[in-house]
Amino acid sequence: MEEIKAATRAENALDVTHLSVHYETTRVLTDLSFTVARGSALAIIGPNGAGKTVLLKTLIGSLPFTGTVRWATGVRIGYVPQKLDIERDIPITGIDFLTAREAVAHKPPHDISSALTLVGMPLQVAQRPIGTMSGGQFQRLLVAFALVADPNVLLLDEPTAGVDEPGQEQLNQLVRRLQKSQSLTVLFISHDLSVVYKYADNVLCLSSERAWFGAPSTILTPESLRQVYGGEVSYHIHEH
Amino acid sequence: MSIESLLLSIAMAIAAGLVGSFAVMKRMSLAADPLSHVALPGIGIALALHISPVFGAVSMLVFGALLVWAVEERGGATTESVIGVVFSAALAIGSIMTTGEDLIEALFGGAGALSLSEKIFGLAVASAIVVFIVVFRNSLIIMMVSPDIARTAGIKVRRFELLYLESFALTIALGLRYLGVLLMGALIIIPAATAKRLAHDLKGMMWISVVLSVTSTILGTAIAVHLHGQTGPVIVLVATALFLLSLLPQRRVSTVRVGSARGGKHA
Numbered sequence: 001m002e003e004i005k006a007a008t009r010a011e012n013a014l015d016v017t018h019l020s021v022h023y024e025t026t027r028v029l030t031d032l033s034f035t036v037a038r039g040s041a042l043a044i045i046g047p048n049g050a051g052k053t054v055l056l057k058t059l060i061g062s063l064p065f066t067g068t069v070r071w072a073t074g075v076r077i078g079y080v081p082q083k084l085d086i087e088r089d090i091p092i093t094g095i096d097f098l099t100a101r102e103a104v105a106h107k108p109p110h111d112i113s114s115a116l117t118l119v120g121m122p123l124q125v126a127q128r129p130i131g132t133m134s135g136g137q138f139q140r141l142l143v144a145f146a147l148v149a150d151p152n153v154l155l156l157d158e159p160t161a162g163v164d165e166p167g168q169e170q171l172n173q174l175v176r177r178l179q180k181s182q183s184l185t186v187l188f189i190s191h192d193l194s195v196v197y198k199y200a201d202n203v204l205c206l207s208s209e210r211a212w213f214g215a216p217s218t219i220l221t222p223e224s225l226r227q228v229y230g231g232e233v234s235y236h237i238h239e240h
Numbered sequence: 241m242s243i244e245s246l247l248l249s250i251a252m253a254i255a256a257g258l259v260g261s262f263a264v265m266k267r268m269s270l271a272a273d274p275l276s277h278v279a280l281p282g283i284g285i286a287l288a289l290h291i292s293p294v295f296g297a298v299s300m301l302v303f304g305a306l307l308v309w310a311v312e313e314r315g316g317a318t319t320e321s322v323i324g325v326v327f328s329a330a331l332a333i334g335s336i337m338t339t340g341e342d343l344i345e346a347l348f349g350g351a352g353a354l355s356l357s358e359k360i361f362g363l364a365v366a367s368a369i370v371v372f373i374v375v376f377r378n379s380l381i382i383m384m385v386s387p388d389i390a391r392t393a394g395i396k397v398r399r400f401e402l403l404y405l406e407s408f409a410l411t412i413a414l415g416l417r418y419l420g421v422l423l424m425g426a427l428i429i430i431p432a433a434t435a436k437r438l439a440h441d442l443k444g445m446m447w448i449s450v451v452l453s454v455t456s457t458i459l460g461t462a463i464a465v466h467l468h469g470q471t472g473p474v475i476v477l478v479a480t481a482l483f484l485l486s487l488l489p490q491r492r493v494s495t496v497r498v499g500s501a502r503g504g505k506h507a
Contacts (some may be wrong), residue, residue: 062388076396081390085386091439092381100378104393129440142265142389149393 011187013038013075013153014059018068021051021058028054031067034204034213037184038072041176043190043200043216047229050206052189053082056155059187060187075153075185078146082157082189086131086138094126094133094141105149118178120170135162143171147178154178154189160195165205172199193220246357251366252414255425257453258373259411260432262404262448266384274327275405276412276425278304280334283346293346294358297421299414304330307407309402321454346420354455362414366417369407369414373446376482380404381442430479431456434486452482 012037036042036140043090044052058065060079071077080206098112116126119140130138139162146154155174160168176199178184190196196203196216203219205212212219264467279297286296304327311322354362373380379400383390387397408428415424435449462473467474 018333057388060388061391062391077392079389081386081388086385087265087435091441091445092385092439096381096383096442100381101393103378104382105396155392190335239425 011037013040013072014187015070015223016089017070018063019055019058019067019069020053021063021065023054023063025035029058029065029206032206032211034211035189036185036202036226038185039179040189040201041179041186041199043188043196044206045190045193045196045203045204047208050208052206053103053157055206056145056187056189057155059155062123071153076151077147077153077155078151080139080142080146080156080157080159082161084138084142086150088131090129092130094121094144095128096131098126098142098145101139101145101148112148116212117146118147119144120172120174136164136167139163142169143174152182153185153206154187156186158189158191160190160192175199193225195231197218244366245354248359248362249418249461249499250352250454251363251370252411253367253453253457254450255411255414256367256428257371257431257435257450258370258446259404259408260428260430260453261435261449262373262380262384263408264432264436265445273300274324274331275282275304275308275409276421277327277331277334279354279412279416280343280346282332282334283339284334284337293342294413294416297416298410300330301413302406303491305405308498309398309405312401313398313498324499331456335372340360346416348474365410366414369411370409372403376400377442377446383479394462419475423476425481426476427453429454430476432484436478436482437483437486452479454480462499 002168012035016035016076017033019029019032020027032055034042044055045174046052054063056079061075070078095112096117102112112126116123121137121140121144125133125137126141127146133141139159141155143159145237158174159175161173163171172195174185175188179186188199195222200216202214203212203216205219205224205228212224212228269285278300280295282298282300283293284296285300286293289296289491307326308323311326312484332345335343379390379395382393382395383397383400390397411428412424415427418424419427431452432445432449434452435445439445456475456479460478461471462470463478464471
């Protein structure tokens, strides 16, 4: 039985209870329950194959599941996928792609140029066919695409993968800034535990056996990380 | 050639150009080609029942598109094999049921004059396809880049997939009498493939594809009339010649770009 309901409880943007997902015959996620408060940031971590991407795809309604996924009423989701298989010679420019989003938006959208400015992409780059963009440029375009429709929830699947170091910092700060200024709810997958520690209010840690959910200080302990990743994991905690 | 027939062939070519633009970008030419085969048993059944072969073909094409759509729902690696097998079987069944002149005409188009109702039906269908693609091009583009993103943008992905497949199937039906099932697939794919090489953005892609498709149809028809030959094969040969021409400038551009070439796909 699957349900995606609009929540009556106003404080949470998302309530997930007893969520299980099967992929063909393999069970990917089992009995997962967590909540995401409005305006907070949830980091989803875990080793490869733990089902992080599957979880995000389930939350946007792309995969069948059992249990309950309850988004608050009025959420507008911006989704930035991990990687896309784009043909190199496809004659669609970044501007075409953003214009398409603007055209299908129900709400008066942000204009394209301000979305490009936010993600730090020059117009000349956006005018190029999407297949000729570098991985990092395309990633920024996807973030700009999500922003055009003025979302109040952002789902980011490793948004900084393939982006250069200064760009990563820029994207992380952008998401943080938007989260504060527009009280965005953010769910992001990351392998960078120092980023998780710095930006997340809560952490959902997935492994093949079980899941942990809580504040970073309680989840990101050397002990629990050893259990999840099966080895020593070092990361740098930014003390403030 | 009457004015209505000319109008109908131009409408057919515009629909083919637009549907083709998305077919070559969506990498769905693979599912689309076998889909065109399903028209054949439709013609066979219609001939056996003494009803209009066009009606039989259209019904089977609409049903075939629905079948592709339903099989795609299940996903997985088997989808393409299932589609390939089912529709190749349809071609075989159709070949048994349809024989001689009728078979040749169904495959490559024939000279048979169209009735008034067929002409009106054809124009209406072509207009509907053109309106659908032009109005919903933005949704189709987003779906093509990522169905997941499209879902979060509120696009009814499954519904649009079905509408697009039906547009493809009906475009094949439009060209049935004029080019035949085999050659109509070519008129959908070749001008769009040429446009993909030449265009830099979506608007350019759609315009170039339509202009090439219409040019191939008109020029091909004129040459065929002049040579007293079959129109379908000449139209496809003109489209092919235009494709070969498009290879020339592209080669110059690619030599300039060699230095900045990157990997073919996003990692």
